[in-house]
Amino acid sequence: MTKLAPSKQTAAKTIYAAFKILKENGNQLPGKDVVEKISETVELSEWEKVRYEKTGYIRWESILHFYTINCMKAGLLRKNRGIWYLTPEGVEALKLSEEKLLQKIIDAYKTWQLENKKSDIDDDETVEEESDIQDLTLTQKEEEALEGLKKYIYAKNPYEFQDLVAALLRGMGYFTPFVAPKGKDGGIDIIAYQDPLGAKNPRIKLQVKHRPDTKATAKEIKQLMGVLSKEGEIAIFVASGGFTSDATQFTRDSHTHVELIDINKFINLWIDFYEKMTDEDKSMLPLKPIYFLAPNE
Secondary structure, eight states: OTOOOHHHHHHHHHHHHHHHHHHHTEEEHHHHHHHHHHHHOOOOOOOOBBBBBTTTTTTTHHHHHHHHHHHHHHHHEEETTTEEOOHHHHHHTSSSSSSHHHHOOOOOOOOHHHHOOOOOOOOOOOOSOOOHHHHHHHHHHHHHHHHHEEEHHHOOOHEEEEEEEEHHHHTTTTTTEOOSSSSSTTOEEEEEEEEESSSSSSSEEEEEETTTSSSBOHHHHHHHHHHHOOOTTEEEEETTTTOOOHHHHHHHHSSSSSEEOOOOHHHHHHHGGGSSSOHHHHTSOOOOOOOOOOOOO
């Protein structure tokens, strides 16, 4: 990798590490978590760890974010509200070496530029200065916002989180005649209907687990399935700590439909349906939109 410019050396090893981390985590992970794992597993030089005075961002992180833009244009990576997704093409690209993966990204990005009639870039272009492009900062801000929402939710107690889930369902147009009080709930925390009387299918039974540091297991999914007793009932399992790989695989293979909602999916749904909520429900997790000038595609 000695033939590459310093910034491209950094890009090659951090992009490869990011792809590998994503693959090891089911091909998706919050961008902030990807960055943290890279800092823990990749050897970084003092030059790479310099912090820019204007932006406050670290050099290697800025380089990584810059090249993830190329990865998205190349179809190897997707980002949505702070979550990074490795595409099937990205998984396939991991078979390449670090240097060849970077070159594939650069070549694919140039092809995208030509197809979209964008001006070409110089092979020696770097992101060593503080004038990093606008969408780099935008994606970092999105990831910071996601992390702030997570911390706010994690600070809630289990019953407050349960109330958040019920509020989301109401924002989605469901009625919530039952939200479990403190104490034993028989395996059901929330029941939701499409109509006030529960005459229409599907009728939904939810289990809510608020354990930020513990993933829900396949055994817990099976237990939720066991309380589905009537035709037209479906189950939703909401877990702030996410799900084990066994739980996810078991759900995929099951003939009984169980929808799994982790913290990232919960936040995305809350944002999507926020404007349809009552003011009282909004106050449980209040949002304030901030508008940035979107970079031209």
